[in-house]
Amino acid sequence: MNDGWIKTCNVDDVEPEDVLRFDHGEQTFAIYRTTDDKFYATDGLCTHQKVHLAGGFVMDHLIECPKHNGRFDFTTGQAKGAPVCVDLKTYPTRVENGEVFIRIG
Amino acid sequence: MPVEITRRDYSLVGRDSRFAVEMGLASAEWYACPIPRKRLKQLMQRRDGPPIRDTLLWFALLGLTGWLGCHFWGTWWCVPAFIAYGVLYCSCSDSRWHECGHRTAFKTTWMNDVVYEMASFMVLRESTPWRWSHTRHHTDTIIVGRDPEIAVPRPPDILGIILGFFSLKSGPKEYKKILLHCLGKLTAEEKTYIPETEYRRVFWTARVWVLVYVTVIAWAIAARSLLPLMLIGLPSFYGAWLLVIFGLTQHAGLAENVLDHRLNCRTVYMNPVFRFVYWNMNYHLEHHMFPMVPYHALPALHQEMKADTPKPYRGLIEAYREIIPAIWRQVKDPAYYVKRELPPSAKPFPASVPTAQAA
Numbered sequence: 001m002n003d004g005w006i007k008t009c010n011v012d013d014v015e016p017e018d019v020l021r022f023d024h025g026e027q028t029f030a031i032y033r034t035t036d037d038k039f040y041a042t043d044g045l046c047t048h049q050k051v052h053l054a055g056g057f058v059m060d061h062l063i064e065c066p067k068h069n070g071r072f073d074f075t076t077g078q079a080k081g082a083p084v085c086v087d088l089k090t091y092p093t094r095v096e097n098g099e100v101f102i103r104i105g
Numbered sequence: 106m107p108v109e110i111t112r113r114d115y116s117l118v119g120r121d122s123r124f125a126v127e128m129g130l131a132s133a134e135w136y137a138c139p140i141p142r143k144r145l146k147q148l149m150q151r152r153d154g155p156p157i158r159d160t161l162l163w164f165a166l167l168g169l170t171g172w173l174g175c176h177f178w179g180t181w182w183c184v185p186a187f188i189a190y191g192v193l194y195c196s197c198s199d200s201r202w203h204e205c206g207h208r209t210a211f212k213t214t215w216m217n218d219v220v221y222e223m224a225s226f227m228v229l230r231e232s233t234p235w236r237w238s239h240t241r242h243h244t245d246t247i248i249v250g251r252d253p254e255i256a257v258p259r260p261p262d263i264l265g266i267i268l269g270f271f272s273l274k275s276g277p278k279e280y281k282k283i284l285l286h287c288l289g290k291l292t293a294e295e296k297t298y299i300p301e302t303e304y305r306r307v308f309w310t311a312r313v314w315v316l317v318y319v320t321v322i323a324w325a326i327a328a329r330s331l332l333p334l335m336l337i338g339l340p341s342f343y344g345a346w347l348l349v350i351f352g353l354t355q356h357a358g359l360a361e362n363v364l365d366h367r368l369n370c371r372t373v374y375m376n377p378v379f380r381f382v383y384w385n386m387n388y389h390l391e392h393h394m395f396p397m398v399p400y401h402a403l404p405a406l407h408q409e410m411k412a413d414t415p416k417p418y419r420g421l422i423e424a425y426r427e428i429i430p431a432i433w434r435q436v437k438d439p440a441y442y443v444k445r446e447l448p449p450s451a452k453p454f455p456a457s458v459p460t461a462q463a464a
Binding site for chain 2: 015018049050056057059064066067068069071082083085
């Protein structure tokens with residue numbers, strides 16, 4: 001760990017327009033890769049019913065929860081309507097040497 | 106040997122609700138068939154083409170049958186026209202309400218929302234309360250005291266089921282709730298699943314609905330004819346019968362309080378006309394396990410899952426050969442339920458998962 005940055009996965013571990021679960025200690029995160037190869041990170045559990053978002057569906061900049069179809073903009077964490085009402089926490093990301101880091105500190 | 110009849114408490118604020126929480130049945134983790142992520146991603150892809158085609162066809166058929174009903178009004182020929190119109194208006198709306206409520210039918214979000222609002226009115230389900238009730242149905246499918254959408258509580262109310270074919274039980278209840286919401290109030294049960302942030306939307310939608318009903322009734326009075334109400338309002342009753350026939354196949358007679366959709370949902374094969382009306386909701390087990398998969402991909406999802414799921418029913422007749430005797434038996438023996446058999450190729454129901462079948 002360096003200034004709160006931790007390695008989560010390799011770039012190739014996440015397909016474009018997809019999401020990967022990353023657990024760190026007691027915390028769980030969702031790592032997203034867009035079609036233009038940008039990476040984003042949010043809390044891993046839906047704010048509605050604590051379901052892992054990594055099982056969900058990525059469309060453009062949206063992640064859809066696999067249980068109730070609640071949607072978030074994963075670039076901002078904004079909840080996009082019922083049944084999700086509470087925004088998702090987001091984390092800064094950076095890519096170095098083919099590895100994806102997030103800052104959780 | 107006589108079976109002791111123990112009434113379960115299906116209310117969301119009662120004994121069985123607390124029991125479900127204590128047993129770990131509420132908001133629990135459910136079994137999911139193993140499907141490779143890559144394939145699931147393909148199946149989850151949204152498209153606008155199939156739902157736009159289906160919706161245009163639906164509107165065209167509604168327009169045609171409604172026009173025929175009006176044209177032949179006063180003759181017996183209007184009867185078949187209104188039977189078809191009613192099914193398209195109400196029973197067809199059930200599946201549109203459902204798929205668009207999940208926002209999976211169309212790729213474009215506003216299209217889902219517009220069709221959802223329309224279909225909610227036509228099937229007589231207030232859009233916001235029912236969105237949240239259905240959310241709970243997916244969280245706690247057929248968990249007693251948690252699921253507000255258990256169609257056939259045990260012991261079954263046979264008269265209620267029969268009245269349901271024309272919404273004669275649910276319809277008046279729904280109108281009472283609409284009026285309550287107009288006054289800015291919710292029931293105690295609704296408060297358990299609708300967040301406060303949604304209350305205003307509930308109240309204002311109910312007021313808009315009442316305005317629509319008042320307008321149609323005024324139109325009927327002014328025209329001294331029942332015809333306006335035959336087109337808007339009454340079809341929610343006289344057109345409900347097919348949605349009940351389809352809807353009862355989903356869960357009726359199956360296990361309660363199990364965390365495995367393979368044991369409490371049915372998949373029933375249907376012909377293309379029925380699948381158009383029902384928008385593939387007959388693949389109900391598949392839908393419950395993977396609600397992100399749009400209706401047009403459910404047949405393909407079924408192929409991926411079927412080695413891990415009980416045998417599907419070959420049609421409505423086969424399904425009802427099981428459902429009717431099961432419901433009948435549950436009248437006297439509420440503890441009875443149909444045990445779905447998993448095929449030898451299926452992964453077993455995890456022993457670690459809590460169940461509470463005893464009545």
